[in-house]
Amino acid sequence: MSEARTRIMIEADKPAVQDLTTRAFGQPDEARIIQQLERDGDADLQMVAELDGQIVGHILFYGMGVFGKVSAVGLGPMCVDPWVQKEGIGSKLVTAGLKEMHDMGASIIFVVGHDWFYPKFGFTVEAAAEFETPLKGPHFMARRFRFGPPMSGRLIFPDAFGVPIAPL
């Protein structure tokens, strides 16, 4: 089998990403979230993984607010085609995406996701401990790139996720 390669997503990839995301999650919700993030201007970076000219993976990073503070970055949705999962493609996408966000100057990246996947890339519950969201729990993690603001606060997810701000 040839090697998957990652690259920045372009406009022409959108239908394939919608199809892939719907199949990988087994429901249309995440594909709709991607559409709304794009419509609202909240999608900061999207990358795809390509194998023999086919799009087999996708990752999205979005801007998120921290109430009254410097903003942060969130990761997701992301997915890999069910036919080629557990082949290292998801890892390639996360590694490439984190490098881009690091180079773009992000200080901290949040994710709400699988505890068997994201810790492999430095995401920990501890790094997210000082931040408040109703989604808080074992799946709410962060990866900090550098010490500095924001260090704490109430997170404001983009409208596409429909997540309320944690009460005081």
Ligand SMILES: CC(C)(COP(=O)(O)OP(=O)(O)OC[C@H]1O[C@@H](n2cnc3c(N)ncnc32)[C@H](O)[C@@H]1OP(=O)(O)O)[C@@H](O)C(=O)NCCC(=O)NCCS
């Ligand atoms: C999560 C997902 C993106 C992982 O992509 P992938 O290409 O299969 O991941 P990789 O092959 O790079 O696997 C990375 C590690 O996770 C492990 N892993 C992958 N799928 C797993 C599973 N279902 N259960 C437990 N571990 C799993 C791999 O064994 C590998 O471990 P290793 O580094 O110790 O060898 C993919 O399973 C997916 O698209 N799932 C459906 C959508 C989804 O849940 N998206 C994430 C939302 S948070």
